[in-house]
Amino acid sequence: MEFRVIKRCKSSKARLGEIVTDHGRLETPVFMPVGTAGAIKGISPEEAKDAGVEIILANTYHLYLRPGHELIEKLGGLHRFMNWSGPILTDSGGFQTLSLSKLRTISADGVTFRSHLDGSTHFLGPETVMEIQRTLGADIIMTLDECAPFGADPDYVHDSVKLTEQWARRCLEERKDNGQALFCVVQGGIYPKLREMSARGLVSMGFDGYALGGLSVGEDKHTRENIIRLTRKFLPEEKPVYLMGVGTTEDIIASVKMGVDMFDCVMPTRNARNGTLFTHKGKLIIKNAQYTDDSSPIEEGCGCYTCSNYSRAYLRHLFLSREILAYRLNTIHNLYYYAKLMSGIGQAIREDRLAEFSHDFYRGEAESL
Amino acid sequence: MEFRVIKRCKSSKARLGEIVTDHGRLETPVFMPVGTAGAIKGISPEEAKDAGVEIILANTYHLYLRPGHELIEKLGGLHRFMNWSGPILTDSGGFQTLSLSKLRTISADGVTFRSHLDGSTHFLGPETVMEIQRTLGADIIMTLDECAPFGADPDYVHDSVKLTEQWARRCLEERKDNGQALFCVVQGGIYPKLREMSARGLVSMGFDGYALGGLSVGEDKHTRENIIRLTRKFLPEEKPVYLMGVGTTEDIIASVKMGVDMFDCVMPTRNARNGTLFTHKGKLIIKNAQYTDDSSPIEEGCGCYTCSNYSRAYLRHLFLSREILAYRLNTIHNLYYYAKLMSGIGQAIREDRLAEFSHDFYRGEAESL
Numbered sequence: 001m002e003f004r005v006i007k008r009c010k011s012s013k014a015r016l017g018e019i020v021t022d023h024g025r026l027e028t029p030v031f032m033p034v035g036t037a038g039a040i041k042g043i044s045p046e047e048a049k050d051a052g053v054e055i056i057l058a059n060t061y062h063l064y065l066r067p068g069h070e071l072i073e074k075l076g077g078l079h080r081f082m083n084w085s086g087p088i089l090t091d092s093g094g095f096q097t098l099s100l101s102k103l104r105t106i107s108a109d110g111v112t113f114r115s116h117l118d119g120s121t122h123f124l125g126p127e128t129v130m131e132i133q134r135t136l137g138a139d140i141i142m143t144l145d146e147c148a149p150f151g152a153d154p155d156y157v158h159d160s161v162k163l164t165e166q167w168a169r170r171c172l173e174e175r176k177d178n179g180q181a182l183f184c185v186v187q188g189g190i191y192p193k194l195r196e197m198s199a200r201g202l203v204s205m206g207f208d209g210y211a212l213g214g215l216s217v218g219e220d221k222h223t224r225e226n227i228i229r230l231t232r233k234f235l236p237e238e239k240p241v242y243l244m245g246v247g248t249t250e251d252i253i254a255s256v257k258m259g260v261d262m263f264d265c266v267m268p269t270r271n272a273r274n275g276t277l278f279t280h281k282g283k284l285i286i287k288n289a290q291y292t293d294d295s296s297p298i299e300e301g302c303g304c305y306t307c308s309n310y311s312r313a314y315l316r317h318l319f320l321s322r323e324i325l326a327y328r329l330n331t332i333h334n335l336y337y338y339a340k341l342m343s344g345i346g347q348a349i350r351e352d353r354l355a356e357f358s359h360d361f362y363r364g365e366a367e368s369l
Numbered sequence: 370m371e372f373r374v375i376k377r378c379k380s381s382k383a384r385l386g387e388i389v390t391d392h393g394r395l396e397t398p399v400f401m402p403v404g405t406a407g408a409i410k411g412i413s414p415e416e417a418k419d420a421g422v423e424i425i426l427a428n429t430y431h432l433y434l435r436p437g438h439e440l441i442e443k444l445g446g447l448h449r450f451m452n453w454s455g456p457i458l459t460d461s462g463g464f465q466t467l468s469l470s471k472l473r474t475i476s477a478d479g480v481t482f483r484s485h486l487d488g489s490t491h492f493l494g495p496e497t498v499m500e501i502q503r504t505l506g507a508d509i510i511m512t513l514d515e516c517a518p519f520g521a522d523p524d525y526v527h528d529s530v531k532l533t534e535q536w537a538r539r540c541l542e543e544r545k546d547n548g549q550a551l552f553c554v555v556q557g558g559i560y561p562k563l564r565e566m567s568a569r570g571l572v573s574m575g576f577d578g579y580a581l582g583g584l585s586v587g588e589d590k591h592t593r594e595n596i597i598r599l600t601r602k603f604l605p606e607e608k609p610v611y612l613m614g615v616g617t618t619e620d621i622i623a624s625v626k627m628g629v630d631m632f633d634c635v636m637p638t639r640n641a642r643n644g645t646l647f648t649h650k651g652k653l654i655i656k657n658a659q660y661t662d663d664s665s666p667i668e669e670g671c672g673c674y675t676c677s678n679y680s681r682a683y684l685r686h687l688f689l690s691r692e693i694l695a696y697r698l699n700t701i702h703n704l705y706y707y708a709k710l711m712s713g714i715g716q717a718i719r720e721d722r723l724a725e726f727s728h729d730f731y732r733g734e735a736e737s738l
Contacts, residue, residue: 038686042693067686075664075682083678292436295444309452313444317407317436324411324696
């Protein structure tokens, strides 16, 4: 994987960048939709591409449990298995042992957890997650980290940062010369000193990219932005920075301005399945009675497949009828909205007008969207 | 609507025909997938077209209850509402008052029933179903009929045939000069004399097409085929004949040979959602463990989108993971399979080799599929 900065914003830390992988090139800032179990829920790979998706995130935790990484390797790797020819990033699975597993025992060796599918006990260590991600064959893989629970005290988080650093080192040692880029995860909770310690320790080892973990887990927006801003200072300019699990369009724009290049979140896809659709004038709840006989598209001027072909009234009917097509049409729109946001941000950086773009966007008037 | 017979089979009553509607031309024998609530469950209109679907059936009962026919009319009619530009046939809703409603009271005026959605009481009479179908704007609409419950005695069925005939006459009187073709429904249960009476009565009134109702509701195959064969004799050669709710590929081939032109059934779509896939070597249950690491498509040589891009192993994984994409990919394959069967039958009639086609098909070796 190659990364280079194409242009820097004059009014902020934002930058327009380029990532080149064996499965294609993409521009940053980029949003990665989540394809948890080997599919972006509700849509096909072609639809993802048509909606502007350039790279997807797949979850190691889920794929390890079902159908199993060895099976996927046997079938030619994750790209081929799921028919997605573009870049893929896999996470390490560490976060899901916190968010999904009922049991989670952490030792120096790794994490023991219970499958949310059948309750069976499993172990993920640094070496395991490297092996799993090698077999899946993603373009970008992640080191195992410990994401401390929200509210953990400084002593706990300190130890967690140290453990994350040790695991990152062990992942680095397991690294193969197979073209996969390896990103590490900066932890440290809401504690500036611990974030600095985590960043410095990881940067000294040298990774292809740096992720910020443990954010958007319960902290307020002000705290989150402070942590992003100060942590970013300790990360190298020549490497991509990835804010994990974020997020809202507002959070994305604010984070881009602080120098973040990559994002992932279930928000556009999950909201779509819940009938919440993004527009530049705010969220649209498709089941609301006001759309009963509304012949307009979700958003006038939107170029997505859904808005080009279907009315709000039809989408409301499909959603209320629980038609499978509802989830798909909604997902296409929300992913297109996010992709357009990201390309709009990129274009604004290129043209030295990110401040105006951001201002207009918050006013709900970004013409380029 | 225009119908003409292009070619007659030399070895059976089968015929190759053509139906021309305001929304396009199609060849018979044709299979109509069911788009109950304004969508073929799981797929888009473009996918249906790509899979070879030429005409779809939509259910008046469902659309009347939700979102309501007046709403659909206001939004430009059913074609526009659901973004399907090809021909549509709507049924009268009568059958669903039998199969879905908990209450069903029949009088000379029509049927009173309870909505399966919210228990509310509704009434459908001949005039009502004509008005509903006029507003929906389908290319082919159906008269209201009474489908007698399976096992009904001759006296009941006799009265049912008479009522169906009266309702058909009232539908004919309500007919507008708006280009919609009107089909009636021959009833009579498993009783040859009553089928003959029903057919003669309806044919004397003159409809654009004749449907056979009340079959595939519990009777055995032998009885069904006898009823189709004898009823067909009383229907005019110059009009299309439509066997409602049928069915299996075997039933379709057998019925085509008896002179049936049109079919509809939920089988390919419902089976797809249940993970049962059609192949020329029999049904494939995708969840079965034998497909765990099977890298081959559902069927080698199948040209559908699913078989062109995905392995059995992936489809099994999606199905077990309850991914939305599973239902869609399965549905595309099954509809393609049915469409290929129908075009194969048509080609065989054209080339005077329906007997061979049928023989090969049953042996699971039809090369043209």
